[in-house]
Amino acid sequence: MTTSVLARVAADPAAPLHAGVTAPGGYGKTTLLRQLTDAYRGAGMTVTGPWPPRTADPGHVLLIDDAHLLTAQQLDDLRAHAEHPDARIVVAHRPWPRRPELLRLLEALRRGGPAITLTTLTPIEIARHLSAPSDDLVAWVAAQTAGIPRYVTRLAEALAGAGAGPRQVPVAALAPFAAELDELDPAVRTLLLAVEAGAGLSFDLVAAVLDDDADVAELVDAGRATGMLAADGTLVPLARRAIAALGPISQRIDVRQRLAALQMARGGPVLPLVRPLLRVGAAPGLVPGAAGSGLGHVYEAAGEEALGDDPALAAELFAAAAGAGRTTGSRRALATALAGDLDHASRLTDQVLTAGTPQQRAEAAYVAATVLAHRGQTAQAVRLYEWAGTDVANGFAAVGLIAVGRLTDAQRLIQPDDTAARPPTSLSAAATLMARGTAESVTGAPAAALSTLVQAATLIDPAGPAVLLPDSPAAAGALLAMHCTELDVADTLLTRAEHRGTGGALLATRHHLLRSWVLLLRGRLTDVEQRLPATTTAATAAQGRDDLLASALRVGLARRNGDLVGLRSAWPDACQALIGQPVELFNLLPLGELAVAAARLGDSHRVAGHLADADRLLADLGDPPVWSVLPHWYRLQAAILADDRDTARRHAAHLDTARPAGTWAAAFADAATVWLDVLDGVADPESVVAAARTLSLAGLAWDGARLAGQAAIRTSDRRAMALLLDSARNMQDRGTRPDPGQQLLSAREREVGALVLAGMTYKQIADRLYLSAKTVEHHMARIRQRLGCSDRHELLSRLRELIGEPEVSA
Known part of the structure; x- marks a missing residue:
């Protein structure tokens, strides 16, 4: 419409023109009037506006802007002018205010010409x-x-x-x-x-x-x-x-x-x-x-x-x-x-605890206790939860009491449903179920305990990140599931908790770390490595117990990869994290991993005190199999690395005693027995393969492969060695990235390298592998070339980093 009006004026500027231009502010009414002014003046016409004289010259062109602001008299004068058939008048205005005088003017304009409505730009x-x-x-x-x-x-x-x-x-x-x-x-x-x-x-x-x-x-x-x-x-x-x-x-x-x-x-x-x-x-x-x-x-x-x-x-x-x-x-x-600022939260609770109302002090005590729990100070947290006295606080207090070995005190806090003093909420019900599940894990069957903890996690799910928790039922359930090798259950619980945001930013780190632990136990080292950037970020912000989880995770990854340099690099941080953490039920997993790493590095004194505390804790709880089997398995591995046969036999005996607890416990017991036979050089290959496969079927593929691989190194029977090595390879998760040695060395070169590290001569290796000594020498030459080693000392050092040194000599 704008273009047609301008074209009409350009074609015949003397022709009559009656037009009203309507649009809100900013739509270009003034711009259109300027264009019309230029067109008329270019044709020699006289343009009057924006304010017309009281009596406009009939020969002038009237271009009026902002007509909605004119007085009633001015609008009436314009209407009178617009009623002349030969007038040339264009009036621009906003759609409000709609004054009667303006409406009469617009009506007069519509009788003589087009109504122009400006629109937005394309x-x-x-x-x-x-x-x-x-x-x-x-x-x-x-x-x-x-x-x-x-x-x-x-x-x-x-x-x-x-x-x-x-x-x-x-x-x-x-x-x-x-x-x-x-x-x-x-x-x-x-x-x-x-x-x-x-x-x-x-x-x-x-x-x-x-x-x-x-x-x-x-x-x-x-x-x-x-x-x-x-x-x-x-x-x-x-x-x-x-x-x-x-x-x-x-x-x-x-x-x-x-x-x-x-x-x-x-x-x-x-x-x-x-x-x-x-x-x-x-x-x-x-x-x-x-x-x-x-x-x-x-x-x-x-x-x-x-x-x-x-x-x-x-x-x-x-x-x-x-x-x-x-x-x-x-x-x-x-x-x-x-929001994750535990230091500031702690200072705020101190202020409220000294000057707040009873209800405010109870809430502050709950927050202060939760802060302590995240820092791993469970015993101190329990005191504040008990002082807070709410049903929710009592539930988490009971969980904490069990975690530090005070089962009897915890059972007094777990109220039956029919005696509850206050109407239950979803949070209080979840806390009570979490306490019952934790108690059942110590006194009953793992399946019943896991079921109760899963129910607690389901109850807390809808709250998502809006509730402050010392720990989530999902985390507690996942740790219990990992201890009894129910790794699928652990992963499902943690995945759902991550998706729901349970516990907000505080527990996001914990859930991420525990999922990485599930992958570590499965032997899916590639997946763990891919999660390391996020794990490192999480560890930076981790508090207490989660810092221990993160440090031990890096140690465990380096150990399983045969990365001695990485293990030594991660070890100081892990020791620092361990120093500030009292032993409790929920950190036995990272403690066990650090015990093995300490033995590998010849630094077992760093964990001796914590291991003694763990023994006392489990004894106070009656040595519940679901919590004690995995620690004894780790201690067995540490003893093997330290070449401490007596300690290895003692932990194997503990595992054998726990055998009736379930198929998972029997799998560890069978594997422990086979490990002792391997160390004594009397292991039957079929028994090794059976025990290793049982571990693998339980989800512990890396542990199973390691048992078969170490047995292969120690056997002198070529057929048995091939059986064991094939079994070890088959147990490796297909999704696991080959370790550095597998990337650089062929399977045969790894076998030769492992036997060299075991102390065998080229002739002994040749006899073991049914090769000639010259062939073994050629293999070693290629290994040295691929690893870029200049002397034998450097070669052996690199092989230890890539393959891992055998625990004992052949």
């Missing part, structure tokens, strides 16, 4: 405004401006001035809005501020914010006429940014305060309204505390809304509520702990 038109248009840039500009010409021009010019960069709105694109906001009618500006705050076009909310008898529907029309408010009641994104950045701060705060109070009264959400006040409340020029005055209860409600999704924001909101006079110290401590 993508092709937007592209013409950009210096380097691309499809994604055009789409982004269209989204920010809604295609409104004035806003497109502003953003395009600002982008050109800012140069190429990320899709961010430059400040220069917002600056022109400042004057426009100042010129708005105060009621319209309040309406736009309310919409920006989140009120939308809820007429009752807006009316309450205006606090007068204004016609909200009329104000909405006025807002749309500015161009900032879209037809659907939302603000054009560029305008919304400008209002947020340039709107009068005191008025923005006042509007949000009013809206938040109204939402609170009607039980609606207040977080979207309150969140920006945390930023504007500290703006220069504000009276201190002005943003929070009288809004403490609103900040507190917003904090509760944010707690599950953004605990760090919730902590800020609780702090703001405290600044406005509310007592929110315990809630702030809870939010801070959920």
Whole structure:
């Protein structure tokens, strides 16, 4: 329509023209009038406007802008002029206000000519405004401006001035809005501020914010006429940014305060309204505390809304509520702990414990106990849980008591359902089930204990990250499952907990580490290595017990890969993590791994005290098989590495005693017996293969392969060696990346290298492998060349790193 009007004027400028141009602000009405002015003046015509004289010359062209602002008399004069058939008059105006005089003028114009309605720009038109248009840039500009010409021009010019960069709105694109906001009618500006705050076009909310008898529907029309408010009641994104950045701060705060109070009264959400006040409340020029005055209860409600999704924001909101006079110290401590800042949470709980109300002190005690639990100080955590006295705290206290060996005390805290003093919640029920499952793991069958812990995990799942937990039922269940080789159960529990975000940021690290442990036990070393970057990041932020898990995981990976250099590198951090951690039921797994590594490095004194504590702990609990079998297996491996036959036999005897506990326990017992036979050189190959396969079927493929491989090195029977080596290879997980030795050396070269490390001469190796001594010598020459070794000492060192030194000589 715009193009046709300009073309009509260019074709016959003397022809009569009656036109009304309607559009909100920014749509190009003034631009069109300028183009018409240029066209008429170029044809020698006299143009009058924007304000016409009282009696316009019939021969003049009248081009009138912002007709909605003219007086009634001016509009009547224009109507009188428009009624001349030969008049040339174009009147531009916004769709509001719709005054009677303006409507009569428009009616007169429609009788003599077209009504022109301006629209937004198309993508092709937007592209013409950009210096380097691309499809994604055009789409982004269209989204920010809604295609409104004035806003497109502003953003395009600002982008050109800012140069190429990320899709961010430059400040220069917002600056022109400042004057426009100042010129708005105060009621319209309040309406736009309310919409920006989140009120939308809820007429009752807006009316309450205006606090007068204004016609909200009329104000909405006025807002749309500015161009900032879209037809659907939302603000054009560029305008919304400008209002947020340039709107009068005191008025923005006042509007949000009013809206938040109204939402609170009607039980609606207040977080979207309150969140920006945390930023504007500290703006220069504000009276201190002005943003929070009288809004403490609103900040507190917003904090509760944010707690599950953004605990760090919730902590800020609780702090703001405290600044406005509310007592929110315990809630702030809870939010801070959920956000992962345990140090700050601990300081906050100390303040509440000394000065809070009984209910606040109970909550603070719960938070303080949870902080201690994450740091591995379970015994101290139990005292605070017991002092808190809630059903939830009692449940977790019972778990902690069992973890430190105090089963009888724990059983007194586990209440039967029919005697519960308070109505149960999902959290208290989950805590009670977790305590019962942990108790059952010590006193009953692993299957029953696992079932109870799975039920507890199911109960806690819906809460996701919104609850503060000392540990999750999924983590406890996974550790129990790993101890009895139910690795599929462990992985399922942890996967679901990770997906649900159970326990928030605090437990995310623990769940990630425990899943990596499942992979480590399976022998899927490649998968563990792929998770190492995230594991390293998790370990950096880990607290206490999780730092121990992470350090022991790296030690275990290096040991299984035969990476002596990596093992030595990881060992100091592991020792440091171990020093600060008392022994408890849930850290026996990493302790066992460190015991084996210590024996490998000849550093067993580093773990001796902790191992003695572990023996006492298990004895206090009655040596429950489900928790004691795997530690004895680890201790057996450590004794083998240290060539301590008596200690190896003692742990094998423990494993044999636990055999009736289940097929998993019998698998360890059979493997232990075979290991002793291997060390004594009397192992039957078929028995070795059977024991190794049983371990592999239980999920411990690496342990099974290692047993078969070590037996192969020690046998002098070629046929038995081939059987054992084939069995070891078949047990390796197909998804496991070959270790460094397998990447560099062939299978035969690894066999030769392993026998060299076992102390055999070339002739002995030749006899063992049915080769000639010359062939063995050729193999060693190729190994030296592939490994780049200059002398025998370096060669042996590299072979130990790649293959792993045999535990005992042949």
